Structure formats: C-alpha cells, structure tokens
Amino acid sequence: MIRAGLSALLSHWLRRPFQLVTLVTGLALATALWSGVQAINAEARASYDQAAETLGEARYPQIVPDGADFPQADYVGLRRAGWPVTPVIEGRLRAGGQSVRLIGIDPLTAPADIAPDTVEVETDLAGFITPPGLLYANPETAPALSGLGLRVVPAASVAPGTAIGDIGIVQGLLGQPGRLTRLILTGDAPGTPLQDIASGLTRRAQAESNDIARLTDSFHLxxxxxxxxxxxxxxxxxxxxxxxxxxxxRPVFRTLRALGLPLRTLIGLLSLELVILALVSGGIGMALGYLIAAALLPDVAATLRGLYGADVSGQLSLRPAWWAAGMVIALLGTAIAAAGAFWRVARLPLLASAQPRAWSRGSAAGRLAQGAAAAALGLVALGLALVGSGLVAGFVLLGVLLIAAALALPLVLHGVLVLAAGAARGALPQWFWADTRQQLPGLSLALMALLLALAANIGVGTMVQSFRATFTGWLDQRLAAELYVRASDPAEAERLLAYLDGRVDAVLPIVSVDAVVMGAPAEIFGVADHATYRDNWPLLSALPDVWDRVARGEAVLVNEQLARREALAPGDPLPLPGGDTRTIGGVYSDYGNPLAQVLIGLDAFRARYPDAPELNFGLRLPAPDAPALQRALTDEAGIAPDQITDQQSLKRFSLGIFERTFAVTGALNVLTLAVAGFAILTSLLTLSTMRQPQLAPVWALGLTRASLARLEILRALFLALVTFIAAIPVGLLLAYVLLAVINVEAFGWRLPMQVFPGDWLWLGALSMLAALLAALWPARRLARTPPAELLKVFANER
Amino acid sequence: MNAKGYSIALMFCASFAEAQGFAGLGTDAEGFAMPDAGYEFEFPTDHGPHPAYRIEWWYLTANLDGADGQTYGMQWTLFRSALAPTEGDGWSSPQIWFGHAALTTKTAHFAAERFARGGIGQAGVTAEPFEAWIDDWRLSGPSLSDVSLRAGGEEFGYDLTLKTDAPFVPQGENGYSVKAASGQASHYYSQPFYEVSGTLALPDGQVEVTGQGWLDREWSSELLARSQEGWDWFSLHLGGGARLMGFVLRDDAAGDYTSATWIAPDGTPTPYPDGAFTAEPLRAAEVAGRDIPVRWRLKLPGQALDVEVTAVNEQAWNPLAFPYWEGPVTVTGSHAGRGYLEMTGYE
Amino acid sequence: MLLSVETLTKTYPAEGGRLTVLDGISMSLDAGRTLALTGESGSGKSTLLHLIGGLDVPDAGRVMVDGTDIAALDDKGRAALRRGTVGVVFQQFNLIPSLDVSANIAFQARLAGRHDPAWDARLARALGLEDQLGKYPEELSGGQQQRVAIGRTLAARPRLILADEPTGNLDEATGDRVLDLFLQLVAETGAALLTVTHSGRLAARMDAQLVLSQGRVA
Structure with missing residues (x-):
C-alpha cells in the first residue's frame, strides 16, 4: 500500500518536472544563501578561536604588564619562586608587505595544549630554539616571511596571519631581546604574592570570550x-x-483515500516525499552555499582585518557542524513552507468536487486579518523602538518591521487595484484590473519577497551611502597633515626631526599607548597644541575653549564610542589609568575604530608616559611641496619609502577598507534580489499554467494571444512597480533603524542619514527588469500556445 | 594526551633518553667532548656543569627513617642535556635542563618534573659556592659536602640537609666508567656517605626524617652502545659501612655488560670489570602495565657478596615525560642493608 | 449566404500518422436560419464548429463568413472576426471568473464596440438574471451560468452564433427552459445559429439538421 501510494504521489513530479525544478531550486537557493553566510561566520569564528587558542587565553589565566612589556628577569624570578608560568612575546612584524602577528613561546614550559598542534611533529628542538631558528606559520602567511633568513614551516593549525617561533628567536625578530609581553599561568599559583616578585605585573583571569570575537560579533550578526x-x-x-x-x-489524495489509504499514512507519505526533496535540495544548496562563501570570504577576511585587525583565513574549510546545520535548516524551512499545505490535506473532505481549485478569490476577511497582523506588528516595532535596547532588540525590530510591511503589501496592492478598476473605462481595462486583483493571492507571496528584497536593498544602500558620504568628509578633517612619517627606532626619529627642522611648517608627533579605560581596552593619544587639530578635528560636542583646556592638560577628548558606551558628555569626569581624573572637554567622531580612545595634551601625555616612543609624525607643509619633501626624506634623510605616506594614499587606503566592509553586504543584497526575482518568475509560471481556463474565453471572445501576452507582461510590470514604490518608505525606515539603532549598538557611532533618490531609480529599473524577465517567459509561452491547447478548454470530451 | 603533547614528550624523550644513554647516540659525537680515560677530577670545579659534553646529571637518592617509624625513599635529579656543545647567551643557549623529584613510602609513590632552558637563569649549576637549581627546586650549600635540598610536587615535598666529611668516590678506573664492550664510557664519581636529616611533606602531614644519602655525578657524550636497551642500577648502603654500586646494561645482541665498585667504609673504591658482578631477576611485578623485576639476586664473588634485593614499594614508577622505575630497596643475605634501584628500558 | 463551408479538411497529428477529423466537408447556412450539427462522438462536430468560429485553422478548404474567407485571415483578423461577427456559446460556459455577471454579459459587446446597456438590461431580464448581476460566476448554478454565457454572446449581436452543446451540462427541464429562451432571442436578433449537439430533442428544434460521420456529411 505504501509503495503504491508513494509511487502515485511521486509520479506527479515526473509529469510536472518544472514544479520539481522550482521546488528544488527555491529550497536550494534559500539553503545556499543561509549556509553560505554561516560558512563565512564559522570560518571567521574558527580563525578567532584559533588565534585565541594560540595563547590559550580561554583556558589559562594570564599575567600581563602595566605597560607594553617587561624584562624576562621577572619571568625567571617567578619561576624560581615556584610560579608555574610560561613566557610569551607577541608583536607585529611587517614582512613581505603584510603585518604578521609573531608569537614567541618556550616549548619547554608551555603546556601541551597551547600553540598549535603542528608545532609538534618537529622533534628538532635544537633547530627550533637555537639561531637562526624556525617559524611555524599559517600556510597563507608563510610566503610573506620567506625573507627573514630562517626556515618557515607552513602549518595549517597556526592561526591566519600568525607565525610562531621560539621565544628567543622572536625576541630577536621583533628587536626586543630580553623582553616579554605576557606570561601564561599553567597551574596553581604558589603562596608567594605576584607583587613581591614582579611589581609591574598583574594577573588576569582567563578570558570568557576572546576580544576579537566580541568585537566582531556585531559584524557576524x-x-x-x-x-x-x-x-x-x-x-x-x-x-x-x-x-x-x-x-x-487534491484529486489524487481523494482517490487514494477513497481507495482505502488512511489519512495518517497519506500524511506520512507526503512527509517522506518532502523530506527526500528537502535533503536533495539541501545538499545542492549546501554546495552552492559553499561556492558563495568561498567567493565572498576573501572580502570578508579583508574587512575583518581592516576593521578589527582580526586575521581570518581566506580559505574555506568544510565543517561537519556546518553541514548538519545546513541540512537541518533545509528540513526546517521545508516544514515551515509546507505546514499550511499539510493542514489543508488533513482537513480535505473525502467527497468534494475533484476539480482542482485553480485559483481563489482573496477574501475580504483574509485581507483584514493580514492587515490586523501588520498593524499589530507595527505596534510591536514601535514599542521595541521606544523601550528596546541592545543589538538583538535592534535586529528583532528590523525583522518585525519587515514582516509587518510584507503583510501589509497585499492590502496596499488590493487598494491600488480597486482604485485603478474604478477609474478604468472600457471592457478590456476593466477586465485587466479585475483579473489582476484576482491573481493577487497567487502572486502576493512572491511580491512580498520582492518587497523584502527591495526594502533591504534600499535600507542597506542608504546606510552604506550615508556612511561613505560621512566617512569621506570625516577623513578630510581627520587626515589634515600632508605627510605621515614613521621612524623605525628612536635614533632614526631623532635624525628625522633634525632633518625636518626648518623644512616644514610643523611636525606633529602622533603618540599613543594601549591602556584600560573604564574597564575596557582603549588607546590614549597625546595631541599637540596646533591649529591642525583646532581647525579640523571632527568634534561632535565640546566645552568652550576646549583646545586650550586640552593643551593645559586639564581636559581630555574622548571618541564617540567611549562616550556612548559610558554615557559620557563634555563636562563629565573621566578616570584615567593611574588613578587620576580629568574633565571630558569634548567628544569626537572616530569611525571605523572598535576601541575606546582618549586624547590628552601632548605635554600631559609625555609626563604620564615618559617611555612611550615618539616614532610617528604628521608633517604640515604647503601641499604642493609634499611630493618633493617625500622624495627628499627618502634620498637625503634615508627614510625608507614605505615609512612615508602621503595624505591621499592614506585616504585611499582608509576608504578602501570601508568599501570592502560593505562589499559583502552588497553582494548578499544582489543575491537576495535575484532570489526574489526568481520567486516572481516561478509564481508567474505557476499561475500561467493555471490560467488557461481564464484566458481561453477572453481569447475566444476576440483577443489575440499576443495581446493577451502583452497584458500579462504589463500586469507583472505594474505589480512590480507598485511593490517597488511601497518598498521605498519601508527601506528608508530600515535605513533609519540601521543607522540610529543597529550601528550605534554594533559600532558605537551614529551616522547622519542621507537620502539618495538616484539610487532608487536604478533599483526601480532593476526590479522592473526583474519583473519583465520573469513575465517574459510565461508570456512568450502564452503567445505561442497552439490554439488547439486553448481549445481543449472548450472541448466537450474533456 | 593530544598530538602536540605527545610530540613534545617525544622531544623530551629524545633528550632524556640521550641523558639516560639510549636513543642510539652516534658513534661520532658531533663536536661534543669525549670522555678521557686519563682525566683527573678537579674539585670543586667538576661539581659544576660540563657544557661541552652532551649529557650530565646530579643524581641524589636517600633512604630515610621517619619519626613515625616508617621508612621512606627520596630521589632528586637535575639533568643537563646539550643540543650543541656550547654555552650561549640568553634563550639561544643550547643547554636544556630538567629535574625529577620523587618520594616513596611503602604504599605510595610521588613524582614531579621540571623543564627549563639554560642561558636565562631559570636553571643551572654553580660549583662554588655550590648551587644546583631548576625553578624553585634547589640543592645548595657552601659546598657539595654540606648542602640543603628543597623540592617537591603538588602532593609532596622535602626540605633536607645532607652532610659528610667523606671524600668523593671515583667510579670505574679513576672515574672513567666504561659502559659497553665497545668502549662507551663516562666520567663518573659519587658521594655515597651523606648523613641526611630534615622534613618530608606528605599529603597526611609533615614527617621528620634522618637517613643516608647517595649522590651520583656523571657526564658523557656517548654512554651506551646502540644495542643496549636499558639498565638496572643498584646503589646500596651495606651493614658495616661499606657501599656497593653495580649496574647491568642489558643487551640481547652483544650480551649484558656489568660493572661494579665496592666502596670500603673509608671511601676506598675497588672497581670490578664486566662480568664480575651479576644480577638475576627473581620476581617481576606488573607496574604501569608492564612487567618489572622487583626482587633481584646480586652476586659479587670478589667480596663474597650474595644478596637478595627487594623493592620497598613495587610501584615506585616515575610516570614522567620519560618514564622509569626508581625506588628504595632492602638488602638481605650475605650482607644486610638498604639502597636504591633504578630500572629503565622496560617496555 | 452568411456561412458557406467548402471541402473543408482538418487533420491532427496522431500515433502512426495523422488523424483525419474533417474530410472534405461542404455546407452552408443563411442568415436567420438555424442548423443542428449532429453525429457520434469523434465525428468532427466540435472541430467544424471551432474552424467556423476562427478558433482553429483548416488544412484545406474554405470557410466563408459573410463573404470573408476566414482560413485566409491571420491571427489578428481571426480575433477581430471572433470579436465582431461570430459569437460562441460553449458547453462549459467559460465565463470570465474575475468579472461579475453584468460585466461578463457586457464583455464581448464592449470588446466589439457595440455595447448597448438597454439591450443588456433586456437580455438580463429575459434570461432571468436581474438579481444576479453583481454576483461572480462561481456563485451561480450551472443553469444560471449558461444563461450568462448566452447573454454574453447575444449582447454583442453577432451575425453568426455557434453553440457547442449549449444545454449539455444542464438537466433536461433546465435545458429546455434555457433553450427556449435562447431560440427566442436568436430569432429576435436575426442571427444565424449553428448548434452542435448529441441531443435529438435539441436538434429537432432547429430548422435543419446535418449529420456528420467520420468527418463527412452522412
């Protein structure tokens, strides 16, 4: 019975291969986009974990210095006092055109589970610890290190952008002999207090989640x-x-049940059929998703590096958990999509007309219910906007808004069509509007999909464009110096300053230290008292005479991120490391920086951090002289070309980072729009097969197939146009939520919203094009339908 | 143990095995200094390290009597293993140090180990004033004849003083100790006459102890022949004040190689060549999943010695990066006494 | 002569060659006359009707409607013929589901540019549909739907009406009532009527009968 039943059910797909293709394609596309994004996220998270794993921060408490580093004598002192610690030096090295995170460990004291698994196969301890030594590097990073004069072993288990070597070897490479940057506590601390042995060190508990993962959470969300x-x-x-x-x-279901197949068996067979289809489609979708992820991952990796300094592998690896999650989501999606259909099968009366219900007139009650749901969701969104806080609430708000808009769409379309029909004169226009209205229930799901895709497109586009416009202006303010020079060591800095004396209008030192401000990692910058800052610095709000106060060391400036996070405003006190407090003189915008930042007067900075090396300088001079000075610095002062950057390149570089930041979003946007276009196509094709009985009489009454086809295209274009117009306010609302809620929560800064109607025209044209392409095929099919096909509608012997 | 742990252990095994004399040391010594049969010890200089040699150790054991009436055994060893025959500055030093500490009661055995790089001060040995240390483990004194020792692990520790007026005793021919028929040898001397007193820390509390200690000092660059697979090493304090050092280097291919030194109560050594000393396992016990002899019959006809040596605690297994058996023994038969037994190479 | 059919031939592709449905049929019908076309299932009645209505094209022969050879018309021309000259009443009613009864009745007349509300109103009254004008086809019974279909055809005042089993889906009593109305209204418009039917009762009501057998006039 089951075999016979199943074959009766499955034979449907053989007779209607197009439906099968639609189902499989739809599910595969849905799974592909979802799993592609998940694959990217998983890869990035794996990279973060790998990076954190390198030093076991999640498992071992760390002992860190107050400053940047400390003498290794502290390490020996702690070991000899019985502290089970292992030394680490960590730094960045520019090699082969990229910045590589170098980590030095002591293989003898390091616990077995820090440092990656591959460092092990090598039993050549002598080669590892004695000069010239060797480095284990991520395979993508290894080539960049080839010029260092030591053996570089590619090891996949080393985190991207990272190389690991012996502590002594890495100290040498980083130019920090005898210095360490942290200790890892591998066991229980003995009775001797840490402070008695090494006063500059503090113990930090193992991190609950690693910093990079926390910083990038919003991006992945x-x-x-x-x-x-x-x-x-x-x-x-x-x-x-x-x-x-x-x-x-439905006739088959009825017949099967009339022939004695129990309802439960029928439902079971249909479920089995759908599970098979979901698994097949899910598998195809996973493969597609992998391709999508592989194509997008390099951009994502570049973004994460530029924005957060997170090293993420550009290579995608297949994870079993990802496969399982993808298949589950395919099954779940199928279940959601099929729930309604199952419900109807379960309630199918045994004795009813075997005539398929080819179309249904949207009932007023149904529209009303949808409208009520939309209104209710709108209220929820309003409530969320008023009282909700946090990134998740922001995304829920977005979701609720979108669903409400989608639910309201059929109502809006219906209203428009009623108005149009009322204004129509002539039989054909009247029929056209009436017929369009009756097709609405069949098309509204596809149109809702289109609305979502278009609204998302407008919203994200507005956000990205606002971002770009604001960011460009901000860069102009922020990067005011004509040249930026970096000295490789204090001696070179001294030579550089001597050379520059009298050759430029001003030399602005750029100095900073990493610190902890109000319990979170922050950067503290020293800022010179100069017109460059007074005239250009992008202050959002400030006390009067703020620059004088900063120059005197009384006040400090904080970036928007810090101000928002801690609810600080000019005039508030800010506790600084070391126990003293300064007044906040102003808040400045600081886009693209995930960290808190504090600006203090240069003199105050030097007094506070006398050891901080001054190696970076901004040079002010008449802009036309900059290229000549840049050459002279290289030729006469012996500064390497890669240590000098001019303003334009720096701006280009910064903008480049931000373009990439949104490249992925853009790509996903386009893909979503494509999926929506496909939804319209399948809906129209589906309807077109059902529409012969509706079109045949009109044809028989005296219209050509070609003009009917033209009307069909016109109908699709009209519906797409109305949907697009409806998407504009929804998209703008979306953009507002993105800019005013999501960005503030995710990045800590708020951008002014700007509107770009020119982009909408493009999008409008694009959506009309999508609708045109989607309508073209069914319309062509209609125009070419042999009269005999249409005649079947009239045949007596059907 | 994960893969990395395994391989780091391998790394150390390689070093330790070299120190212990296995792992197929090359017949040429790759630039390392070679033991010289004509060498005369020079004290206290020779109490310090010899970085030109591949391996070296300061190997201390003691049989102790507690105020609680129990007997105890302790071991403390500092190994030096050179990756190259040089001393270097800071981390670039090729000298690797590791230490083992163990404490044995009749029913329990505790062991711990430490690793350290040479060159940075985390571990090392100075001859005068004498100090040998790794992390917080320390054997130090004005001289090697008057030292105190502190070391321990998570569950145990000891704080002991070791004193003697007796001279250091050269092993083998004036300190040149041959290890195989093919000529492998080491520089080897001992101090078997320490009077020990101090405190043991055990999970149940502290115990005051006194007893007898034995220090072995040995360095070489090629200890064993390739086919030798392990050794059984006895250091015995006998009634009447004499001491016996004897070892068997097991070799299925070339035949076992034995060596012994009879040390008179006044410290006068009488070395015996290969074959004079014999050791026959009488009973094996299952220890850490392998069969290990825990009762031996030793004979040294030249001293009319025919004794049975029995482990105080059969499970005196050091489960360290390089695992081996090391524990106190009692001696019965023609001579009575006690001592220490080390057994390696049992798979 | 309103309608004249000359040696009309139509074949359809079939297994193992082509199936000849109409084999050199000739016939004619004058304005104001009615003709019943009868024959067994598969004798070619419906095909002949479709060819005359410009819904399909013949392989050979001529169909002259009001002096025009519709076989020579293109798609557009045939659509114009269906709009203006010929009206078809189908067995399956084939109403336009998205339009209400009054719009359905007026539809073809409006397409043909001959919409006359007064005539529509009279037709509706005559067909007993005054109370159903605001309803949609799916809300009507079969007899009511067929009356709407008849009304739609008559509203356009075609010169030639083709009916394909116009009462075939109705029970006998309803069928008789609908047929009475139909014939009365056809007579009133002066149109010619060609009816395809199995029913001897229906055929007997026509001025003449033509029997088809295996694609030929029997």
Missing amino acids: NLTAFGLLSFAVGLFIVHGAIGLAFEQR
Missing part, C-alpha cells in the same frame, strides 16, 4: 540577519511550489 532574510525570501518560493503541488494533487 549583521551577516546572519542577511542570511536569514535571504532564507525567508527563498522560502516564499518553496511555499509556492509545495502549495501548488498539493493543490494539483
């Missing part, structure tokens, strides 16, 4: 939200295809 949106859009397709397949098989 962003991607996840987009993945989910694409998945939802894809589910519209699946829903349509399943609904149609069930609808068309």
Whole structure:
C-alpha cells in the first residue's frame, strides 16, 4: 500500500518536472544563501578561536604588564619562586608587505595544549630554539616571511596571519631581546604574592570570550540577519511550489483515500516525499552555499582585518557542524513552507468536487486579518523602538518591521487595484484590473519577497551611502597633515626631526599607548597644541575653549564610542589609568575604530608616559611641496619609502577598507534580489499554467494571444512597480533603524542619514527588469500556445 | 594526551633518553667532548656543569627513617642535556635542563618534573659556592659536602640537609666508567656517605626524617652502545659501612655488560670489570602495565657478596615525560642493608 | 449566404500518422436560419464548429463568413472576426471568473464596440438574471451560468452564433427552459445559429439538421 501510494504521489513530479525544478531550486537557493553566510561566520569564528587558542587565553589565566612589556628577569624570578608560568612575546612584524602577528613561546614550559598542534611533529628542538631558528606559520602567511633568513614551516593549525617561533628567536625578530609581553599561568599559583616578585605585573583571569570575537560579533550578526532574510525570501518560493503541488494533487489524495489509504499514512507519505526533496535540495544548496562563501570570504577576511585587525583565513574549510546545520535548516524551512499545505490535506473532505481549485478569490476577511497582523506588528516595532535596547532588540525590530510591511503589501496592492478598476473605462481595462486583483493571492507571496528584497536593498544602500558620504568628509578633517612619517627606532626619529627642522611648517608627533579605560581596552593619544587639530578635528560636542583646556592638560577628548558606551558628555569626569581624573572637554567622531580612545595634551601625555616612543609624525607643509619633501626624506634623510605616506594614499587606503566592509553586504543584497526575482518568475509560471481556463474565453471572445501576452507582461510590470514604490518608505525606515539603532549598538557611532533618490531609480529599473524577465517567459509561452491547447478548454470530451 | 603533547614528550624523550644513554647516540659525537680515560677530577670545579659534553646529571637518592617509624625513599635529579656543545647567551643557549623529584613510602609513590632552558637563569649549576637549581627546586650549600635540598610536587615535598666529611668516590678506573664492550664510557664519581636529616611533606602531614644519602655525578657524550636497551642500577648502603654500586646494561645482541665498585667504609673504591658482578631477576611485578623485576639476586664473588634485593614499594614508577622505575630497596643475605634501584628500558 | 463551408479538411497529428477529423466537408447556412450539427462522438462536430468560429485553422478548404474567407485571415483578423461577427456559446460556459455577471454579459459587446446597456438590461431580464448581476460566476448554478454565457454572446449581436452543446451540462427541464429562451432571442436578433449537439430533442428544434460521420456529411 505504501509503495503504491508513494509511487502515485511521486509520479506527479515526473509529469510536472518544472514544479520539481522550482521546488528544488527555491529550497536550494534559500539553503545556499543561509549556509553560505554561516560558512563565512564559522570560518571567521574558527580563525578567532584559533588565534585565541594560540595563547590559550580561554583556558589559562594570564599575567600581563602595566605597560607594553617587561624584562624576562621577572619571568625567571617567578619561576624560581615556584610560579608555574610560561613566557610569551607577541608583536607585529611587517614582512613581505603584510603585518604578521609573531608569537614567541618556550616549548619547554608551555603546556601541551597551547600553540598549535603542528608545532609538534618537529622533534628538532635544537633547530627550533637555537639561531637562526624556525617559524611555524599559517600556510597563507608563510610566503610573506620567506625573507627573514630562517626556515618557515607552513602549518595549517597556526592561526591566519600568525607565525610562531621560539621565544628567543622572536625576541630577536621583533628587536626586543630580553623582553616579554605576557606570561601564561599553567597551574596553581604558589603562596608567594605576584607583587613581591614582579611589581609591574598583574594577573588576569582567563578570558570568557576572546576580544576579537566580541568585537566582531556585531559584524557576524549583521551577516546572519542577511542570511536569514535571504532564507525567508527563498522560502516564499518553496511555499509556492509545495502549495501548488498539493493543490494539483487534491484529486489524487481523494482517490487514494477513497481507495482505502488512511489519512495518517497519506500524511506520512507526503512527509517522506518532502523530506527526500528537502535533503536533495539541501545538499545542492549546501554546495552552492559553499561556492558563495568561498567567493565572498576573501572580502570578508579583508574587512575583518581592516576593521578589527582580526586575521581570518581566506580559505574555506568544510565543517561537519556546518553541514548538519545546513541540512537541518533545509528540513526546517521545508516544514515551515509546507505546514499550511499539510493542514489543508488533513482537513480535505473525502467527497468534494475533484476539480482542482485553480485559483481563489482573496477574501475580504483574509485581507483584514493580514492587515490586523501588520498593524499589530507595527505596534510591536514601535514599542521595541521606544523601550528596546541592545543589538538583538535592534535586529528583532528590523525583522518585525519587515514582516509587518510584507503583510501589509497585499492590502496596499488590493487598494491600488480597486482604485485603478474604478477609474478604468472600457471592457478590456476593466477586465485587466479585475483579473489582476484576482491573481493577487497567487502572486502576493512572491511580491512580498520582492518587497523584502527591495526594502533591504534600499535600507542597506542608504546606510552604506550615508556612511561613505560621512566617512569621506570625516577623513578630510581627520587626515589634515600632508605627510605621515614613521621612524623605525628612536635614533632614526631623532635624525628625522633634525632633518625636518626648518623644512616644514610643523611636525606633529602622533603618540599613543594601549591602556584600560573604564574597564575596557582603549588607546590614549597625546595631541599637540596646533591649529591642525583646532581647525579640523571632527568634534561632535565640546566645552568652550576646549583646545586650550586640552593643551593645559586639564581636559581630555574622548571618541564617540567611549562616550556612548559610558554615557559620557563634555563636562563629565573621566578616570584615567593611574588613578587620576580629568574633565571630558569634548567628544569626537572616530569611525571605523572598535576601541575606546582618549586624547590628552601632548605635554600631559609625555609626563604620564615618559617611555612611550615618539616614532610617528604628521608633517604640515604647503601641499604642493609634499611630493618633493617625500622624495627628499627618502634620498637625503634615508627614510625608507614605505615609512612615508602621503595624505591621499592614506585616504585611499582608509576608504578602501570601508568599501570592502560593505562589499559583502552588497553582494548578499544582489543575491537576495535575484532570489526574489526568481520567486516572481516561478509564481508567474505557476499561475500561467493555471490560467488557461481564464484566458481561453477572453481569447475566444476576440483577443489575440499576443495581446493577451502583452497584458500579462504589463500586469507583472505594474505589480512590480507598485511593490517597488511601497518598498521605498519601508527601506528608508530600515535605513533609519540601521543607522540610529543597529550601528550605534554594533559600532558605537551614529551616522547622519542621507537620502539618495538616484539610487532608487536604478533599483526601480532593476526590479522592473526583474519583473519583465520573469513575465517574459510565461508570456512568450502564452503567445505561442497552439490554439488547439486553448481549445481543449472548450472541448466537450474533456 | 593530544598530538602536540605527545610530540613534545617525544622531544623530551629524545633528550632524556640521550641523558639516560639510549636513543642510539652516534658513534661520532658531533663536536661534543669525549670522555678521557686519563682525566683527573678537579674539585670543586667538576661539581659544576660540563657544557661541552652532551649529557650530565646530579643524581641524589636517600633512604630515610621517619619519626613515625616508617621508612621512606627520596630521589632528586637535575639533568643537563646539550643540543650543541656550547654555552650561549640568553634563550639561544643550547643547554636544556630538567629535574625529577620523587618520594616513596611503602604504599605510595610521588613524582614531579621540571623543564627549563639554560642561558636565562631559570636553571643551572654553580660549583662554588655550590648551587644546583631548576625553578624553585634547589640543592645548595657552601659546598657539595654540606648542602640543603628543597623540592617537591603538588602532593609532596622535602626540605633536607645532607652532610659528610667523606671524600668523593671515583667510579670505574679513576672515574672513567666504561659502559659497553665497545668502549662507551663516562666520567663518573659519587658521594655515597651523606648523613641526611630534615622534613618530608606528605599529603597526611609533615614527617621528620634522618637517613643516608647517595649522590651520583656523571657526564658523557656517548654512554651506551646502540644495542643496549636499558639498565638496572643498584646503589646500596651495606651493614658495616661499606657501599656497593653495580649496574647491568642489558643487551640481547652483544650480551649484558656489568660493572661494579665496592666502596670500603673509608671511601676506598675497588672497581670490578664486566662480568664480575651479576644480577638475576627473581620476581617481576606488573607496574604501569608492564612487567618489572622487583626482587633481584646480586652476586659479587670478589667480596663474597650474595644478596637478595627487594623493592620497598613495587610501584615506585616515575610516570614522567620519560618514564622509569626508581625506588628504595632492602638488602638481605650475605650482607644486610638498604639502597636504591633504578630500572629503565622496560617496555 | 452568411456561412458557406467548402471541402473543408482538418487533420491532427496522431500515433502512426495523422488523424483525419474533417474530410472534405461542404455546407452552408443563411442568415436567420438555424442548423443542428449532429453525429457520434469523434465525428468532427466540435472541430467544424471551432474552424467556423476562427478558433482553429483548416488544412484545406474554405470557410466563408459573410463573404470573408476566414482560413485566409491571420491571427489578428481571426480575433477581430471572433470579436465582431461570430459569437460562441460553449458547453462549459467559460465565463470570465474575475468579472461579475453584468460585466461578463457586457464583455464581448464592449470588446466589439457595440455595447448597448438597454439591450443588456433586456437580455438580463429575459434570461432571468436581474438579481444576479453583481454576483461572480462561481456563485451561480450551472443553469444560471449558461444563461450568462448566452447573454454574453447575444449582447454583442453577432451575425453568426455557434453553440457547442449549449444545454449539455444542464438537466433536461433546465435545458429546455434555457433553450427556449435562447431560440427566442436568436430569432429576435436575426442571427444565424449553428448548434452542435448529441441531443435529438435539441436538434429537432432547429430548422435543419446535418449529420456528420467520420468527418463527412452522412
């Protein structure tokens, strides 16, 4: 019975291969976008974990200095006092055009589970610890290190952008002999207090989550939200295809049940059928998702490096958990999309007309219910906007807004069509509007998908454009010096300053230390008292005479991130490391920086951090003289060309980072739009097969197939146009939420919203094009339908 | 143990095995200094390290009597293993140090180990004033004849003083100790006459102890022949004040190689060549998943010695990066006494 | 002569060659006359009707409607013929589901540019549909739907009405009532009527009968 039943059910797909293709494609696309995003996230997270794993920060408490580093005598002192610690030196080295994180460990005292697994195969301890030594590096990073004069062993288990060597070897490479940057506590601390042996060191508990993972959480949540949106859009397709397949098989279901197949068995067989289809489609989707992720990952990696300094592998690896999650989401999506169809099958009366319900008139009650749901969701969104806080609440707000807008769409379209029909004169226009209105229930899911995709596009586009416009202006303010020079050591800095004396209008030292401010990692900068800052620095709010106060050391400036996080405003006190407190003189915008930042007067900075090396300088001089000085610095002062950057290159570099930041978002946006276009196509194709009985009489009454086809295209274009217009306010609302809620929560800064109607025209044209392409195929099919096909509608012997 | 742990252990095994004399040391010594049969010890200089040699150790054991009436055994060893025959500055030094500490009761055995790089001060030995240390483990005194020792692990520790007026005793031919028929040898001397007193820390509390200690000092660059697979090493304090050092280097291919030194109560050594000393395992016990002899019959006909040596605690297993058996023994038969037994190479 | 059919031939592709459905049929019908076309299932009645209505094209022969050879018309021309000259009443009613009854009735007349509300109103009254004008086809019974379909055809005042089993989906009593109305209204418009039917009762009501057998006039 089960075999016979199943074959009766499955034969449907053989007879309607297009429906099968639609279902599989829809589910595969939905799964692909979702799993692609997940693969990217998983890869990035794995890289973060790997980076954190390198030093076992999650498992071992760390002992860190107050400053940047400390003498290794402190390490020996602690060991000889019985402290189970292992030394680490960590630093960055520019090699082969990239900045590599170098980590030095002592293989003898390091616990077995820090440092990656590959460092082990090598039993050549002598080669590792004695000069010239060797480095284990991530395979992507290894080539950059080839010029260092020591053996570099590629090791996949080393985190991206990272190389690991013996502590002594790395001290030499970093030019810090005898210095360490931290200790890892590998066992229980003995009775002797840490302070008695090494006063400059403090113990820090093992990190609950690593810093990079925390910083980048918002970025990944962003991607996840987009993945989910694409998945939802894809589910519209699946829903349509399943609904149609069930609808068309109602006579079969009835017959099967009339022949004695129990309802439970029927439902079971249908479930089995869908599980098979979901697994097949899910598998295809996973493969597609892998391709998408592999294509996007390099951009994501570049973004994460530029924005957060996080090294993420550009190589995608396949993780079993990712496969499992992808298949589960495919099954889950199918279940959601099929729930309604199952419900109807379960309630299918045994004795009813075997005529397939080819279309249904949208009932006023149904529209009302949808409108009520939309209104309710709108209220929820309003409530969230008023009382909600945090990134998750922000994304929930986004989701609720989008669903509300989607639910309201059929209502809006219906209203527009009623108005149009009322204004129509002539039989054909009247029929056209009436017929369009009746098709609405069949098309509205696809149109809702289109609305979501368009609104997301407008919203994200507005955000990105606002960002770009604001950021460009901000860069102009922030990067005011004509040249930026970096000395490689204090001696070179001294030579450089001597050379520059009299050759430039001003030399502005750029000095900073890493510190902890109000319990979080921060940078403290010293700022010279100069017109460059007074005239250009992008202050958002400030006390009067703020620059005088800063120059006198009374006041400090904080960046927007810090001010927002701690709810600080000019006039508030700010506790600084070392126990003293300064007044906040002003808040400045600091886009693209995940860390808190404090600006203090240069004199105050030097008094506070006498050991901080002054190696970076901004040079002010008439802009036309800059290229000549840049050459002279290289030729006469012996500064390496890569240590000098001019303002333009720096701006280009910064802008480049931000372009990449949103490249992924853009790509996902386009893919989502493509999925929505596909949803329209499948809906129209589906409808077109059902529409012969509706079109044949009109044809028989005296319209050509070609003009009917033209009307069909016109209809699709019109619906797409209305949907697009409806998407604009939704998209703007979305942009507002992104800029005013999500960005503030995620990055700590708020951008002014700007509107770019020119972009909408493009998008509008694009959506019309999508609708045109989607309508073209079914319309062509209609125009070419042989009259005999249409005649079947009239045949007596059907 | 994860893969990395395994391989780091391998790394150390390689070093330790070299120190212990296995792992197929090359017949040429790769620039390392070679033991010289004509060498005369020079004290206190020779109490310090000899970085030109591949391996070296300061190997202390003691049989102790507690105020609680129990007997105890302790071991403390500092190994030096050179990756190259030089001393270098800071981390670039090729000298690797590791230490083992163990404490044995009749029913329990505790062991711990430490690793350190030479060159940075984390571990080392100075001859005068004498100090040998690794991390917080320390054997120090004005001289090697008057030292105090502090060391321990998570569950145990000891704080002992070791004193003697007796001279250091050269092993083998004037301190040139041959280890194989093919000629491998080391420089080897001992101090078997320490009077020991101090405190043991055990999980149940502290115990005051007194007893007898024995220090072995040995350095070489090629200890064993390739086919030798392990050794059984006896250091015995006998009734009447005499001491016996005897070892068997097991070799299925070339035949076992034995050596012994009879040390008179006044410290006068009488070395015996290969074959004079014999050791026959009488009973094996299962220790850490392998069979290890815990009862031996030793014979040294030249001293009319025919004794049975029995482990105080059969499970005196050091489960360290390089695992081996090391524990106190009692002596019965023609002579009575006690001592220490070290057994390596049992798979 | 309103309609004249000359040696009309139509074949359809079939397994193992082509199936000849109409084999050199000739016939004619004058304005104001009614003709019943009968024959067994598969004798070619419906095909002949479709060819005359410009819904399909013949392989050979001519169909002259009001002096025009519709076989020579292109798609557009045939659509114009269906709009203006010919009206078809189908067995399956084939109403436009998205339009209400009054719009359905007026639809073809409006397409043909001959919409006359007064005539529509009279038709509706005559067909007993006054109370159903605001309803949609799916809300009507079969007899009501067929009356709407008849109304739609008559509203356009075609010169030639083609009916394909116009009462075939109705029970006998309803069928008789609908047929009475139909014939009365056809007579009123002066159109010619060609009806395809199995029913001897229906055929007997026509001025003449033509029997088809295996694609030929029997």
